[in-house]
Amino acid sequence: MTNGFTLYGSSISGNCLKPKWVAERLGVPVKWIEMDSFDGSTRTPEFLALNPAGQVPLAIFDDGRKLAQSNAIMIYLAEGSDLIPRDAYDRARMFEWLFWEQYSHEPVVAVRIARLHYLKTPEAELDPNLLKKGNAALARLELQLTETQYLVGATLTLADIALVAYTRKSQLGGFNLSDYPAVMAWIARVDRDLGIEGQYLA
């Protein structure tokens, strides 16, 4: 899909790491530009001119075209690869997981990691719904992963990469992964597939 691209991202952000991991797995050259999501540098006039949504990750391809949204960048990089199922229904289920991730997982799991671990917000000041909804999201993953090795069956897809990004560091958000043994085994499996064991966990 592309010869190479520049990726603006923060290496503590699962959303930003997703397209980086996909590029590395597929052998697409990627030039990483480190950004800080917390200091306002994604909201400067210069950055807003690149991405009016004021968010990272942002990909700029070698032909100058721009693309935002972690899952959209992953899909663009991975079209035609084995990270997207060829079967239409399996592909649809991959999309189901990708949208569910952005709606029901990231806004609770990633937000609790950010507040508790990076912003050092005292636990008593956090919305208690974050813990409840985050555990519901982890339980939803556990339910699937007791049935299948990966979220859409027997092989790694973009759904696993999207969901593992924050799940693998959810303990930083006060979630007890030991309550979810199938999730823990799946994290180890996906980490090994991506060659990121022990990395990007701070």
Next chain:
Amino acid sequence: MTNGFTLYGSSISGNCLKPKWVAERLGVPVKWIEMDSFDGSTRTPEFLALNPAGQVPLAIFDDGRKLAQSNAIMIYLAEGSDLIPRDAYDRARMFEWLFWEQYSHEPVVAVRIARLHYLKTPEAELDPNLLKKGNAALARLELQLTETQYLVGATLTLADIALVAYTRKSQLGGFNLSDYPAVMAWIARVDRDLGIEGQYLA
């Protein structure tokens, strides 16, 4: 992609209407089962057995396969149709809008409509960030739609259907669409394309 399907949905939910509109446009037979998102009927053991995420819309195809997430159902129905761009980069930008919709538009615009209009929450009790972020989302649409007739260029795609679903009734959430003239013209255009002028606005 399918001969026909049953769609569990609420007709006041933009998320549920999206796949209904796509099916109708593409001539796919759809059997609608009306659900109430507010009375707990998507959280009964019977419904959770159909969709462990406890959400509508839920599609059950004639072969018994199930699929959740409004945007995933739309993609499945529309694969191979002109609602998904054939050009890889245009298709990627469509995905960018679909993920942005679920992360940055629906959780503020739809949530404010639900609280203010359906749940009759007094405005003073609403999180003021909902109004601010909702207006930022509408301004983001306005910026694009002053440049192009549709979100991904010159023709209707799933991005327009996803974004119009709640934008067209955002006044129920206290947003002033008259501040966004290009958005208003686009709503009229998409409504006409879908044949839904004046409908589903209560």
